Amino acid sequence: MTKYNTRFAPSPNGYLHLGHAFSAKISEGIARNSAGKFFLRIENIDTGRCNKEFEKNIHDDLSWLGIKYQSAVIRQSDRFKDYEIYIKKLRDLDLIYPCWATRSEIKKEIKKKLTKTPKWPIDPDGQYIYPGVYKNISKAKMANLMLSGLDFSWRLNIEKALIYAEEKYGDKIYFYERGLEPLGKRMIEPALYGDFIIGRKEIPTSYHLSVTVDDAEQNINLVTRGVDLYAATSIHRLLQVILNLPQTEWYHHELIREENGIKLSKTNNSTSIKSLREKGFSKDKIFSMISETQIFSGLI
Numbered sequence: 001m002t003k004y005n006t007r008f009a010p011s012p013n014g015y016l017h018l019g020h021a022f023s024a025k026i027s028e029g030i031a032r033n034s035a036g037k038f039f040l041r042i043e044n045i046d047t048g049r050c051n052k053e054f055e056k057n058i059h060d061d062l063s064w065l066g067i068k069y070q071s072a073v074i075r076q077s078d079r080f081k082d083y084e085i086y087i088k089k090l091r092d093l094d095l096i097y098p099c100w101a102t103r104s105e106i107k108k109e110i111k112k113k114l115t116k117t118p119k120w121p122i123d124p125d126g127q128y129i130y131p132g133v134y135k136n137i138s139k140a141k142m143a144n145l146m147l148s149g150l151d152f153s154w155r156l157n158i159e160k161a162l163i164y165a166e167e168k169y170g171d172k173i174y175f176y177e178r179g180l181e182p183l184g185k186r187m188i189e190p191a192l193y194g195d196f197i198i199g200r201k202e203i204p205t206s207y208h209l210s211v212t213v214d215d216a217e218q219n220i221n222l223v224t225r226g227v228d229l230y231a232a233t234s235i236h237r238l239l240q241v242i243l244n245l246p247q248t249e250w251y252h253h254e255l256i257r258e259e260n261g262i263k264l265s266k267t268n269n270s271t272s273i274k275s276l277r278e279k280g281f282s283k284d285k286i287f288s289m290i291s292e293t294q295i296f297s298g299l300i
Helices: 017-031 054-067 082-094 103-113 139-148 156-170 208-218 229-241 272-276 283-288
Strands: 007-010 038-042 096-099 153-156 174-177 184-187 197-200 221-225 249-253
Touching: 007 017, 007 221, 017 038, 017 054, 017 221, 017 249, 017 272, 017 283, 038 054, 038 283, 054 174, 082 096, 082 197, 082 208, 096 139, 139 174, 153 249, 156 229, 174 229, 197 208, 221 229, 229 249, 229 283, 272 283
Parallel strands: 007 038, 174 249, 221 249
Antiparallel strands: 096 153, 153 197, 174 184
């Protein structure tokens, strides 16, 4: 039987809700029942929105719920120098480029292009695909902009990255899904995101880069998370190939939702674990409110 190392990776920008309890319980259960290890990771690269109070509450809620994790907890804000190493690798491979485009510039460029294109493509997160404002500028202009000190983002050149990765891999690239039907091998589709942001001038990483690097750092071999992150799997698998990181498998689970079908949010305090336990709910009551029927489906 495979030993699965899993993780729970919340951002401390609000209180954990029932959906987080569901996800943490699934991850911890898979690791425990396969004799693997369960890790906690604090994803706090967005230092403006994350704070210590919410971070402490993550530990408090998990302790109260009886969900135990390994003592080696990663905090992403402590790892910016590690992420810089991978940004440099991508630069050396000439797979990323700097982009100074503001939101207004991007909107203006898209509006201009819409005169020739009836509909502009949207990525799986509902954002317009980057229209390439600074993608093919001259080396001289790029050098001047770099010297200007203006803020910029690093974008992955998705066409070049995919060609490089497939040549390196020797075939079309797949990932393995262990949660959603049909189980098994699925082809990646990273081009759906266009030239997405992989890092920034001041924060040398992004969600996509840091989560991929950290899964390797923590020896995670089964990434368990909500189905809302399913599309991002293509990007993460692509980065694994490019950066010589170990291949993981993925287990995407359904989401706990409000009665109206909208997924739970940290902004809705009524469903936070903190508010429920302050109202006198027991942890058994919490677990009875969420379904755990799919915890071991297709795995154990």
